[in-house]
Amino acid sequence: MLGEGIIKGLVETARNFFGSYTSKQRLTTVQFPDERLIQPEATRVFPFLVFDTDDAEKGLRCVACKICEVECPPQCISIVKSADKKPDYSGIYAGKPQFYPSKFDIDVSVCMSCQICVEVCPFDAIKMDTAFELSTDDRFGGLLWDKQRLARSNEYYRSIHPTEAAEVDAQLAAKKAKAEAKPASAAPSGDTTAR
Amino acid sequence: MSPGTESPEMTSLEADAFVEAAEQVETPEAARASAPPVNADGEQLLEISMGPHHPSTHGVFRMNVVLEGERVRRLKPVFGYLHRNHEQIAEKASYLAAIPYTDRLDYLCSMTNNWAYALSVEKLAGLTVPERAEYIRVIVGELTRLQNHASLIGFLMQDMGASGTPLMYAFREREKILDLFESLSGARMMCNYMRFGGVRVDTPPQWLEQVRTLIGEFPRFLDEFEALLMENEILLSRTQGVGVLPSELAVSAGTSGPMLRASGVNYDVRKVDGYGIYDRFQFRVPLGEHGDVFDRYMMRVLEMRESLKILDQALRDISAGPIIDPKAKLRGLRPKAGEAYGRIESPKGELGFFLISDGSQNPYRYRVRPPSLINLTVLEDMCLDRSVADIVVILGSVDIVLGEVDR
Numbered sequence: 126m127l128g129e130g131i132i133k134g135l136v137e138t139a140r141n142f143f144g145s146y147t148s149k150q151r152l153t154t155v156q157f158p159d160e161r162l163i164q165p166e167a168t169r170v171f172p173f174l175v176f177d178t179d180d181a182e183k184g185l186r187c188v189a190c191k192i193c194e195v196e197c198p199p200q201c202i203s204i205v206k207s208a209d210k211k212p213d214y215s216g217i218y219a220g221k222p223q224f225y226p227s228k229f230d231i232d233v234s235v236c237m238s239c240q241i242c243v244e245v246c247p248f249d250a251i252k253m254d255t256a257f258e259l260s261t262d263d264r265f266g267g268l269l270w271d272k273q274r275l276a277r278s279n280e281y282y283r284s285i286h287p288t289e290a291a292e293v294d295a296q297l298a299a300k301k302a303k304a305e306a307k308p309a310s311a312a313p314s315g316d317t318t319a320r
Numbered sequence: 321m322s323p324g325t326e327s328p329e330m331t332s333l334e335a336d337a338f339v340e341a342a343e344q345v346e347t348p349e350a351a352r353a354s355a356p357p358v359n360a361d362g363e364q365l366l367e368i369s370m371g372p373h374h375p376s377t378h379g380v381f382r383m384n385v386v387l388e389g390e391r392v393r394r395l396k397p398v399f400g401y402l403h404r405n406h407e408q409i410a411e412k413a414s415y416l417a418a419i420p421y422t423d424r425l426d427y428l429c430s431m432t433n434n435w436a437y438a439l440s441v442e443k444l445a446g447l448t449v450p451e452r453a454e455y456i457r458v459i460v461g462e463l464t465r466l467q468n469h470a471s472l473i474g475f476l477m478q479d480m481g482a483s484g485t486p487l488m489y490a491f492r493e494r495e496k497i498l499d500l501f502e503s504l505s506g507a508r509m510m511c512n513y514m515r516f517g518g519v520r521v522d523t524p525p526q527w528l529e530q531v532r533t534l535i536g537e538f539p540r541f542l543d544e545f546e547a548l549l550m551e552n553e554i555l556l557s558r559t560q561g562v563g564v565l566p567s568e569l570a571v572s573a574g575t576s577g578p579m580l581r582a583s584g585v586n587y588d589v590r591k592v593d594g595y596g597i598y599d600r601f602q603f604r605v606p607l608g609e610h611g612d613v614f615d616r617y618m619m620r621v622l623e624m625r626e627s628l629k630i631l632d633q634a635l636r637d638i639s640a641g642p643i644i645d646p647k648a649k650l651r652g653l654r655p656k657a658g659e660a661y662g663r664i665e666s667p668k669g670e671l672g673f674f675l676i677s678d679g680s681q682n683p684y685r686y687r688v689r690p691p692s693l694i695n696l697t698v699l700e701d702m703c704l705d706r707s708v709a710d711i712v713v714i715l716g717s718v719d720i721v722l723g724e725v726d727r
């Protein structure tokens with residue numbers, strides 16, 4: 126009979142419609158601002174800079190090696206290395222002063238969230254954030270994030286990526302123990318090589 | 321000619337004559353191309369421009385269509401509106417930096433794009449992929465195929481006028497797969513997951529279980545989809561016998577993927593090339609008979625069922641182990657001078673990356689063989705003598721993503 130196939134199809138749509146009242150499988154809509162899905166731990170949005178201690182300025186792990194600046198596919202990172210050195214707050218350099226970025230800018234309007242900066246960083250200084258509601262009406266300054274805007278504490282990192290942060294913490298603790306065991310003359314040359 | 325470029329010996333009168341002569345030069349071919357199209361009786365035909373902002377073109381794609389009444393007499397596809405210089409960018413960047421750009425070729429199937437590129441670099445640099453990484457690649461590759469085919473059918477129905485319902489059902493299922501991709505790689509679409517010699521991260525705990533649950537539920541969706549569509553008289557009359565692509569033309573034009581197989585040519589890179597570990601899996605290659613839109617639609621439905629079989633076997637056989645070749649370096653990869661072509665069966669067809677290395681940090685030549693573009697070259701042959709409404713359906717059945725067509 127002509128039209129039989131259409132009726133069969135409509136039975137299917139009706140089953141979906143009425144099923145949406147009873148079955149979670151068929152009603153998948155989330156009323157977004159009120160209801161929120163839990164983000165998976167691996168979620169990545171834009172990078173941030175990790176700092177130890179509670180001083181966002183002095184505790185930055187970044188030593189301005191510029192590896193991420195070179196490797197960034199869309200070239201959205203801009204780093205200026207400091208002229209002087211700051212004291213070592215992380216403890217992994219056995220108290221030896223380190224360079225720091227006097228400027229560290231990420232143009233998030235160019236950033237494509239690929240995570241390559243995180244992968245190439247030998248110092249675990251840059252990680253991916255999960256915050257995504259970032260719209261701004263200032264399309265120049267508001268999208269060029271500087272060092273202050275990018276800095277996030279290690280506690281924040283632990284809260285958004287617990288598993289990954291635990292691994293990083295363990296690695297850093299091992300490095301720190303190694304650095305403390307050796308006298309200060311041993312420079313952390315092994316840390317700077319490429320993975 | 322601007323006054324600045326005049327040679328000093330030329331007087332202004334001579335210069336005017338020169339300009340006039342230059343303007344009058346017109347080759348006979350150019351004259352024919354610019355003349356309005358006419359039919360055999362000398363009547364003028366209607367020339368319309370479908371796209372670049374046409375809802376049926378799946379992006380920014382233009383077709384210059386010449387119509388006689390409602391019938392298509394000529395069709396000229398115009399590419400390039402989404403050209404982003406992908407190949408040149410990749411030649412200027414390191415091997416690693418090109419991976420996130422490959423995500424953006426066919427943005428529905430970033431996993432398979434990564435895979436094809438990783439495969440060609442692995443051939444170039446002589447890296448081997450550990451067992452577990454191969455299995456993960458197969459799993460994410462087949463999941464990509466599932467979500468691509470499901471959404472393609474949804475889009476095709478949307479083009480046909482079934483506004484919303486099939487597409488939303490398809491997206492509901494696609495969503496589950498994208499959620500899995502997010503928990504694996506961190507991103508839903510731009511996964512950036514494969515690395516040379518393996519994959520970036522291991523599967524999170526319970527991930528494989530989630531995939532198992534998903535593929536357990538997927539056949540129910542396919543049954544539902546088939547009940548919804550397969551016997552629909554409107555669908556049948558709109559697709560059967562429409563846009564026929566003869567197998568000889570399909571082969572000589574170099575089409576690949578479901579489109580080639582719908583024309584009855586048994587050619588699947590997974591079978592003929594056996595890249596990765598595809599030779600270990602039992603699966604069949606569905607073949608069409610007529611090469612029309614309906615067969616192309618059926619290819620997708622049947623391939624989804626075969627993908628489920630592959631996933632089932634991959635999940636059964638996957639074992640623990642390393643996920644990346646220990647020799648693989650993330651930064652500063654400098655393959656020896658040479659060339660390599662890596663190809664895979666992406667959901668759209670044969671996706672290949674051709675690389676020439678001169679021993680430096682970036683490829684000397686980087687070339688993509690995009691299945692969408694090559695499948696689109698036979699569009700005119702499929703559309704001739706059909707109506708305008710059929711163009712929309714035929715284009716929908718080719719399965720293009722403009723990111724890959726224009727690169």
